[in-house]
Amino acid sequence: MEPTAFERSVPAEHIIDESLAGSVLSPFWLDDVDARRWPRYNDVQNYDLVVVGGGFAGLWTALMAKQRDASTRVALLEANQIGWAASGRNGGFCEATLTHGEVNGARRFPKELELLDRLGMQNLDEIEQTVWELGLDCDFERTGAVAVAVEPHQVEWLEEDKDAAHVKFFDEKRMQEEIASPTYLAGLWGTRDTAMVHPGKLSHELARACHEAGVDLFEDSPVLRLDSKRRGPIMVRLGTGDIRAKRVALATNAFPSLLKRYRWHTVPVYDYVLMTEPLTDAQLESIGWKNRQGVADLANQFHYYRLSKDNRILFGGYDAVYHYGGKIKPEYEDRPESHRRLASHFFTTFPQLEGIRFTHRWAGVIDTCSRFTAFFGHARGGRVAHVAGFTGLGVASTRFAANVMLDQLWGLKTERTELKMVKSLPIPFPPDPIAWMGVEVSKWAMNRADHKRGKRNFVLRTLDALGLGFDS
Numbered sequence: 001m002e003p004t005a006f007e008r009s010v011p012a013e014h015i016i017d018e019s020l021a022g023s024v025l026s027p028f029w030l031d032d033v034d035a036r037r038w039p040r041y042n043d044v045q046n047y048d049l050v051v052v053g054g055g056f057a058g059l060w061t062a063l064m065a066k067q068r069d070a071s072t073r074v075a076l077l078e079a080n081q082i083g084w085a086a087s088g089r090n091g092g093f094c095e096a097t098l099t100h101g102e103v104n105g106a107r108r109f110p111k112e113l114e115l116l117d118r119l120g121m122q123n124l125d126e127i128e129q130t131v132w133e134l135g136l137d138c139d140f141e142r143t144g145a146v147a148v149a150v151e152p153h154q155v156e157w158l159e160e161d162k163d164a165a166h167v168k169f170f171d172e173k174r175m176q177e178e179i180a181s182p183t184y185l186a187g188l189w190g191t192r193d194t195a196m197v198h199p200g201k202l203s204h205e206l207a208r209a210c211h212e213a214g215v216d217l218f219e220d221s222p223v224l225r226l227d228s229k230r231r232g233p234i235m236v237r238l239g240t241g242d243i244r245a246k247r248v249a250l251a252t253n254a255f256p257s258l259l260k261r262y263r264w265h266t267v268p269v270y271d272y273v274l275m276t277e278p279l280t281d282a283q284l285e286s287i288g289w290k291n292r293q294g295v296a297d298l299a300n301q302f303h304y305y306r307l308s309k310d311n312r313i314l315f316g317g318y319d320a321v322y323h324y325g326g327k328i329k330p331e332y333e334d335r336p337e338s339h340r341r342l343a344s345h346f347f348t349t350f351p352q353l354e355g356i357r358f359t360h361r362w363a364g365v366i367d368t369c370s371r372f373t374a375f376f377g378h379a380r381g382g383r384v385a386h387v388a389g390f391t392g393l394g395v396a397s398t399r400f401a402a403n404v405m406l407d408q409l410w411g412l413k414t415e416r417t418e419l420k421m422v423k424s425l426p427i428p429f430p431p432d433p434i435a436w437m438g439v440e441v442s443k444w445a446m447n448r449a450d451h452k453r454g455k456r457n458f459v460l461r462t463l464d465a466l467g468l469g470f471d472s
Contacts, residue, residue, distance in 0.1 A: 001451035004299070005150040005183045011347035011354070019343050019357050025334050028275040028312070028360040029200030030088045036204065038082065041218040042240040047075045049409070050236050050243055052223050052258065053251035054078025055087035056394060057387055059206040060402035061249045066213035068406065074215045075243060077236070079222035079255075083203025086253050086394065089364030091273065091304050091316055093145065093294050094395045096124040096193040098421070100372035108371050109421055116421065121193065123400045128195065136205040139198035139309045144191040145294035148175065148184050153453040154298040155186040166192045179289045181349050183297075194294055196306055199395060226258055228380050247409045250386040251398075254328065254367035259386055262377050264428040266388050267435060268328050269368045272338040273316035274346065275308075275360040279353075284311055286352040300446035303345060312359075315346045320366070322439040324432055333363040366392045371426040374401050378408060385409050389426060 024031075049065050049072060051058045062076045078084075098120040099105025105113045131140045149155040162169035170178055170187040178187065211217055226248060227235040233244035250258055254268040279287075289307060296304040296317075305315040319338040323329075339361045347354060369375060369389030374397055377386040385405035390397060404422055407414045416422060429435045449456050 001448065002453065004450055006345045006348050009182070009348050009351075011344055011351070015347055015354055016340055016343045018355075019347070020339065020361070021357070023274075023358045023361045025362060026360055027089045027200070027273075027362040027364070028308075028314070029092070029198060030084070031360065032198070033200040033204050035081065035083075036207070038078075038207070038217040038219040040240060041075075041077060041221040041238055041243075044242050044244075045075070046073070046233070046244045047216075047246070048073045049075075049247045049249065050234075050245040051076045051249045051251060052236070053253065054080075054082040054203075054207070054217075054219065055085055055251060055253055056203065056206070056398035057251035057253070057401055058249070059087075059203060059210060060399040061251060061405055062215045063206060063210045063213060064399075064402055065406055066210070066215055070214065075245075076210065076215055076217050077221045077223055077238070078217075078219045081219050082207045082217065083200060085255075086364050086366065087203045088200045089273070089362060090199050090392070090395060091294075091306060091314055092197050092199045092395065093304065093306065093393075094124065094127065094140075094195040094197045095145070095393055096120040096396060097393060098123070098373065098397050098400055100391060100393050104372050108373070112420055115415075116419070119400065119416070120397070124193070124195065124396050127396055127399055134205075134209050136202065136209065138202040138205050139196070141196045141292060142192070143194070143196050143291060143293045144189055145194040145296065146170075146179070146187045146189045148179075148181075148295060148297050149186040150183040150297045150299070151453070152185065157298060158186050158188045161188060166190065177288065178291070179293075179295065180287050180352070182351065183349050189291075189293060196292070196294055197395065198309065202395075223258060226380070226384065228383070230381070234380060234383055246383065248380075248384045249402075249405045249409065250384065251402075251405075253388060253390070253394075254365040257377075257386060257388065259377060259379050259384070261379075262386060262388065264431070265375060265426055266367045266369050267322055267326055267429050267439070268365045269439075270321040270323070270332055270335070270363045271316060271366050271392065272319050272321075272335060272342060272363045273314060273361070274339060274342050274358045276313045276315070276353075277357050277359050279311045279313065279356070283353055283356065287350060299450045301443075301450055303342075303349075305349075313346075313350075315342055315349075318342060318345065320443065322368075322436065324436045326432065326435070328365055335363065338363075366390075367394075368392075369426045370429065373421060373426075375425050376401070376404055376408070376422050377425070382408065382411065
């Protein structure tokens with residue numbers, strides 16, 4: 001097998017050691033906000049809508065419920081802190097796609113792809129409009145993103161799409177002028193379909209907007225179960241009290257759903273991230289990057305990276321780790337081999353930044369489903385709505401999902417609710433040890449493809465045919 005760009009040029013071990021020395025195990029985005037705390041629920045009340053989950057999906061659902069009808073009484077319940085989980089740990093890429101990219105969408109929803117692309121771009125436009133209208137201080141930048149080729153066969157992939165609308169193709173020389181890295185052979189800049197955002201600020205600004213709209217926000221308030229009869233309210237059971245709700249929206253991401261029927265439709269996969277100290281003017285000049293786009297390479301095991309407002313570089317991806325039993329534990333967040341691998345790949349990408357240090361290292365859990373796109377469920381006669389399965393691309397699509405759940409909960413038949421993507425479910429994962437073995441085999445096959453000029457072997461072709469998959 002052929003070595004990849006990150007194996008052909010490997011930085012010295014002391015460079016990696018020095019770069020990680022002193023880094024803290026904590027998400028930069030959460031450390032960079034002065035978060036308001038919300039009370040614990042300890043009462044017995046009645047609400048028109050109870051939202052379970054204080055990430056992006058839950059926050060958008062609560063906010064837009066009030067925007068649709070200000071008289072709706074809404075409560076949002078978060079087991080930990082607002083934005084604490086995936087919504088405060090991601091890369092801050094706010095992408096228009098609802099289908100985890102064009103290729104995945106064309107494979108799974110070919111008849112709806114044009115409509116899904118339109119709805120995705122409309123959703124991103126509406127997020128931008130909401131940011132300005134509500135004055136959300138979240139470092140929103142509509143920069144677009146560049147897909148970079150770091151292997152010769154990937155250049156051919158980019159050339160196939162260079163005539164698409166709202167893209168700019170860069171050959172090697174032009175790519176080096178745009179962003180300087182010895183690994184870049186070409187690039188394709190999608191100029192409209194991606195924004196950069198500070199996810200920690202966005203989650204807390206959405207909480208502020210919810211509060212100002214009249215939503216009751218509660219933290220440290222885990223929901224234990226839902227009880228209901230055919231008629232009457234749904235009882236939302238907490239250890240500190242109960243809520244009588246007319247409707248419930250479940251937005252718990254990778255954590256086990258309160259609806260048991262959907263618990264095997266996702267598996268929690270850990271993704272690892274590094275954040276540098278702010279670059280000096282000279283360091284930034286050595287790279288270029290004046291247009292501040294997000295960047296991702298085209299490998300199966302890919303990296304994503306971007307600039308923060310204060311010119312730090314976030315660098316994440318590549319490793320995707322599923323732990324046997326599907327557990328989510330704090331100790332899984334500190335994985336030295338993954339953070340060291342990222343540091344090595346960072347200095348392969350930008351050797352001119354030797355000597356820079358990483359201030360933060362962390363991990364987040366991705367709610368991976370077998371089709372890579374969000375799926376929707378319902379229960380209790382349509383009075384409970386559920387969404388999960390964003391598979392790492394939920395910063396923007398959670399807002400679209402919130403609109404779907406609100407349409408469903410109020411019995412509205414809309415363009416969104418009639419989508420096959422909304423009406424269908426992904427194939428569930430089998431229990432361990434089968435799920436664990438499947439993930440490991442998939443990762444092996446993807447790694448092998450990256451070492452064989454992108455050629456997909458029998459394992460990946462079979463997964464493609466069955467509608468299953470795995471993505472970092």
